[in-house]
Amino acid sequence: MTPQTTIRMASYNSQMNQRLYDAAASLSAQDLHQERGAFFGSLFKTMMHIAVGDTVWLHRFAQHPDAHALREEIGVFAKPHALNQQLFGTLAELAPYRRKLDLIIIDWAATLTAEQLDQTLRYSNMAGQDMEKDFALLVTHFFNHQTHHRGQASTLLYQAGVDIGVTDLLALVS
Structure with a gap:
């Protein structure tokens, strides 16, 4: 992971989240919350998990000196x-939170340097265990996690009759 890649991924993340939320807004509340057999159940819960995961990781990343x-x-x-x-x-409540998170991610990505990414990060996982891992690997995981669950969300949307179109990084980010 390089600073430039981080900036690119933050932009992609924001674009895809906007497309995901625009598509989800076309569904009824019932369809949005319908259990669809996904890991987190509904499309809404999947979208919520992405926001929760991002928030958790941003709190961890904020521990970087x-x-x-x-x-x-x-x-x-x-x-x-x-x-x-x-x-x-x-x-309607989740969407502004998501937009704020995406702006924070974009701002944060723009500040990262190669030297910072070459460091390790100490943090506590959800079970309270102290961890120390390569910071660049953690940032890669952060963006991969978002992409993974947005893929699930796009499938749930497609099952509900909504196609969000091309999601390929190469097609969306220059």
Whole structure:
């Protein structure tokens, strides 16, 4: 992972989240919350999980010694206690939260340097265990996690009759 790749992935993440949320907004609340057999059940819960996961990771990344701005920005968001935590009950509540997260991610990505990415990060996992891992690998995981679950969400949308179109990174980011 390089600083340039991080910036590219933050842009892709934001674009795809906007497309996902626009597509989800075309569904009724019943369709959005319908159990569809996905890992988190419904499309809404899958979208919620992505937001929760992003929030958890941003709180962890804010522990990096050079993450002053991120600490300030993410500090106003409560740290979730579970990966299936329901922060909101409606898409109308979740969507502005998602947009704010995406702006934080874009701002944070623009601050990363190669030297920072070459460091390790100490953090606690959801079970409270202390961890220390390669920071660049963690950032790669962060973006891969989003892409993985957005893939699930796009399948759930397709099953509900909504096609969000091309999702390939190469087609969307220059």
